[in-house]
Amino acid sequence: MPKSKSDVHITPDRVWSLINQFWGYDKEEFFDPCPLDPDFDGLKIDWKKLNYINPPYSKLKDFVYYGIEQSKQGKQSIFLLPCKTDQKFFHVLIENNYEIKWIEKRLKFKNNLNSSMQPHFLVNII
Numbered sequence: 001m002p003k004s005k006s007d008v009h010i011t012p013d014r015v016w017s018l019i020n021q022f023w024g025y026d027k028e029e030f031f032d033p034c035p036l037d038p039d040f041d042g043l044k045i046d047w048k049k050l051n052y053i054n055p056p057y058s059k060l061k062d063f064v065y066y067g068i069e070q071s072k073q074g075k076q077s078i079f080l081l082p083c084k085t086d087q088k089f090f091h092v093l094i095e096n097n098y099e100i101k102w103i104e105k106r107l108k109f110k111n112n113l114n115s116s117m118q119p120h121f122l123v124n125i126i
Contacts, residue, residue, distance in 0.1 A: 009109040010036070011054045015080055015122070022101050023078065023124065025050065030078075034063070046070070051077040061089040067125045068092070076126045083119045099124040 016027045030052035033042025042053075043062055047070045055063035060081065067077040084090055093100065101122045108114070 009054065009057070011080060012107055012109055015103070015107065018101065018103065018122065019052070019078060022122065025078070047075050047077065049075055051075060053077055054080040057082070060084070061087065064089040064093070071125050076124070079123045079125065081121060081123060083121055093123055
């Protein structure tokens with residue numbers, strides 16, 4: 001499997017449509033602790049009440065665990081994540097019964113030439 005040249009994958013519009021379909025939220029309602037600014041570290045701030053996270057792949061587990069911690073402060077976070085069922089963070093999500101919505105077909109991220117090599121899912125950590 002070819003390795004991606006980037007750690008940043010810009011969310012496709014289809015994901016925003018799915019979030020609206022599943023949970024009724026629009027893109028503009030979310031705080032994004034993973035903006036495209038490489039100098040911004042969303043792991044060093046308190047998140048807002050409603051968050052959308054498409055984390056850099058190199059920090060998937062860090063962002064997931066931080067999102068779980070933020071949920072203990074009453075904050076809701078919807079994550080777009082690759083299906084990495086062999087990773088501990090994935091099992092933590094399953095064991096804690098967080099709501100998961102599977103995304104059919106491969107995503108084509110806005111800054112990538114080709115579709116993703118792996119499936120993705122959305123998880124609502126509340």
